[in-house]
Every structure is written in structure tokens, then in C-alpha cells.
Amino acid sequence: MRIGMTLPVMEPDLWERGAQTLHTWVRAIDEGPFSSLCFGERMAFDNPETLTLLGAVAAWSSRPRIVTTVVVPQLHDPGRLAKALATADQLSGGRLTLGVGVGGREEDYRAAGADPATQTMAEMAQRVATMRRIWAGEKVTEAMRPVGPPVVQPGGPEVLVGTMGPRTVRHAATWADGLAGVTLDLDTAAVGALFDTARAAWAEAGRPAPRLTTSFWVALDDDDGPGAVPGAARAQVHAHLRHYMNWIPAEFVDAIAPTTGFAGSPARLREVLARFADLGTDEVQIIPVSSDVDLVRRIADLTADLT
Template sequence: MTLPVMEPDLDANTLKTWARVVDDGPFSSLCWGERMAFDNPDSLTLLGAVSAWTDRVRLVTTVIVPQLHDPVMLAKALATGDMLSGGRLTVGIGVGGRQEDYDAVGADFSTQTMRGMAERVAIMKRVWAGEKITDSVLPVGPPPVQAGGPSLMVGTIGPKTVRSAATWADGMAGTTLDLDVAQQNELFDVARAAWNDAGRPKPHLATSFWFAIGEGAEPRAQVHRHLRRYMNWIPADFVDAMAPTTGWAGGDDDLLAVLRRFEAIGTDEVHLIPTSSSTDQLRRVADVAKEFA
């Protein structure tokens, strides 16, 4: 389950309630995404909070963009989060899709490439291994609880990105806009083959989609409202055109059926993305997810 970090009018109590409900089960992971030119909470600050608010679930960044951060400072922050959470951190990373986020922090948009991301990952892994990056007395710490650092998931929707990450990532955290299970399975097959060719263990396969649970026309309208707000860098008429087929909206049985279809193609996790901060919807989805516990 993803925290509703892209919803308006958030406060600490809402986020804490969500985190604790998710931690109570049956969800396997608690996720949250990163944007800069938006009013969502800072991802690394939130990592410290959810480490304290939870005890059981994996904590998954979906995704952090390394090019928006100094890699050594990012490695230190993530190692701290891994320490505070007792080794429950998984780091989903991606190149990001918005130039305005790069501009907001003064990052070079020409680094928005898989090569630029891989170079920063290599530095982060050196930090997590305890290697000195400079001629300092001590290396940058703290050491992560997980040997070698947190697991890394590449955020992607395309085969080229998947193949290029096979040598350093532990899996993929994809996104499906239209819930095309066959197309998602094709991407999973690319990952399976790429990891095998690289001599790596079987990749962790995750995907995500927006959701709204309820009856009648309101769930689809909720998704539409969310997309209008979140996709504010895209012309509104484009968002309106894609809204009827983007994400999922429906009732409990429909959601269970969709999740079963993803289970059938070997999906290890589905990271559900809320389009409301309503805890009623969260608890309703939790009842559906119990079928997979």
C-alpha cells in the first residue's frame, strides 16, 4: 500500500494513521513516492517517521530519483533509514519524468538517463560497503543493517530500462496505467531474461496502479480528480482523455479479480496507489488483501 502523499491537506496524524493501519496487515510493504515541485512530504524525512510508526512492513520508496540528490548524502540518509527501521528498507529508484523537479533543486536535466542513475547507484553502494569516498578519517556512515545496503528496485515502464538495470538492481517496481496484464507479463519476461543473462538471482517483480474502491460512478470520478491534480505538468485535456482508462475503480470483488490476474503472471507485489486519503478506503482494501496473506 502506498501512502497518500500526493493528496491535498495532509497532516501528521493522517500519515501516521495510514502507516499504522498498513503495518497491522495484511499488506507486505508501505510505499511512498517523490516529487520536488509539488506539496508532498519530503521522502527522506518521511522515511524517518514511518520507521518509527511501523514495526513489520517493508518500507519502499517508489521512487526516489538519485539525480535530484547528492549521492553520498542520499546514501547516508537511506542507510540511516535502514538502521532506524531495523533493516526493512527497499529503495525504488528511477530517473524521474519531470524537468521541473530537476529545475527545483538545481539538478542537471541532462543526467536524466539510466547511465546517470547507475553512476550514482555505484557511489551509494560504495558508501554502504564502508568504502571511503574521500581521504577522510572515517568512512561515511552509519552502516546499513542490510549487508551491502538496502535492496534496489528499478522504477520502469519500458524494456530498455529493465535490461540496463539487471547488473545492479534486485528487481523492478513498474507502473501499469491501463492494467494490461499481458503487457505487464511481457515486461516481466524481459526482466527474468535480463537477470538470468547477468547471472543474477531471480528478480523481485512488482507493479503498481492507482485505485479507488466504492460503488457507482464515484470511484472513477475520484481517480479522475486525482490525476488532474497529480499530473499537473500535462495539459488538462490530455489527462481528461486518459482518465477513463487509467488506474482501477470498482468494488471489492472486482479488485480481488484484478489482483488474482496479476498473481497469475508471477507478480511478487502490487503496490496500490490511493487517490484519496480516506482511511475507510484503506481498510476496505485491507479486507480484500487478506485473501493473499
């Protein structure tokens, strides 16, 4: 099983620390044992714009795959999005993986000037199909030449679908290459059942076995012992969720915070990762709840022999 690391693009103090923080994180991930460097998209939020960041990350890194854990195609013109992603594929030397999702926030559609009525799996699949035609060199408009540049990866970047439910997994089996999952409560039985659904759906559709990834929030306590601060990591997760899940009433966020993500010692995190490896997970992508780059180094140390 491989381990990916997510950039702290949703952290409230990111810009206070300065944009150099992102460069520092990218370099630390690039130099570590991580198989991928991940980040996602929001519009009505203070995170960096995803397609702009893609270019910077491609230039700053040389080794790991670059994974957009979620881009919402309906927030973009498909031709312009295909061009931007093909450019990122070129700049990264073919290291791009595209995670797509319909998005959980109507406000992002309004902020992007997109039609909330397009917030469906069918519309997303149609837009992915259009981008794949563009990446194949087809002309999808009346222009004299097709939209370029050409992609490095034959057929274009790998496309993973962001989902937590079996219905959308089955829908995606005919057009996606795998899952860009997320688990809130680290329920390995539920994740395993979803993976089994995906394997069966892809096989029924006559497709190659899907790539199976999942992700979860992580905060590390000190190893249990003298000087450890009880509950410090759990408080970090809670504060992050309060900031990130700003579209959900605070009382609901407070209700799920005690059981969402991982908060504990490095030894316990290794145990959790081992359970996901036992499911046949291809990659776990760790989502930090701090913009302190020391977290990257700590997780690199504890996972170096797992990847």
C-alpha cells in the first residue's frame, strides 16, 4: 500500500504563514517516501485556486504523482479545464491523477457562476467524456485546430471518482479508473465493503480492476508517556473540522468531531494504516489538520517502511 500526503490548502493560518509554506510542504513531500502529493478544490473558501496551484506544484516537485483529490468539472468549461489539466500533465511529466466529484456545496456552484442543476453524476460523467475526447486529439468545437496541448499519458490522466456510496460507485464503473474515497470514522469494514462493490462493478462492466484509494484527517499526539498532552490531537481535528465544514451547522460538526479522522500517537497510526493495507487499499492519502511542515516529517518517519 502506498501513502500520499495532502497539502494544507484548507488550513486557516495558511496565508498568515505565507505562500512559501506551500513550497516548503511540496519539497518535504517530494523528498519523503510519499507516493502522491494531493489537494482539492473549493470556490467559496480561502484555499488557493486549484488549477493555478497545479502549475506551481508541477514545477516544485519531481517525483510523486500529483493528485487533485477532487475537482468539480461542472464548475468549469470542459474545454478550458481539459486544456489546463493537459498543461499540468505536460509540466509534471505525466504525473497527474484527476479526482473528480460533484461537490457537496451549492454555494461553490454559485460562486463559480455555474448552474446548480448540473450537480449530478450524469453531468459529471458527460464532462469527463468530453475532456477525454479532447485529450484524444478530437475537435469538439468548430475551431480550426483541436484544444491542446497533447497529454503525456496516453488517453489523458487517470480519473478517480470521489464517492462514499455504492450507488455512485456503480455509476462510475463504466467511465472512471477508480475511487478517490474518504472515510470519516475510519470504519475499515465499511471501506472494505465499498471496495468490494467497486471491484464487482468494474468487473461487471468489463473494465480493468479499479484503483482504490481513501483518505482521512490526521493529527498526531506525542507518543504516550510523560509530557504528553491528552486530547491535543483530537482538539486539532475538531478545530479543523469547524473551519473546513463551515457549511454545516456547528452543532452537527461538534457531534461528529470526536469520532472523525485519526487523532493519536504515531504507533496507533501505523496500526490504522496496516488495517487499510489488509483491505487491499492501493493508497491512503493523509489529510493534515495543521500547516506545520513538521507533520510531514513525522509521518514520513513512521511510514517509510510501509510504502
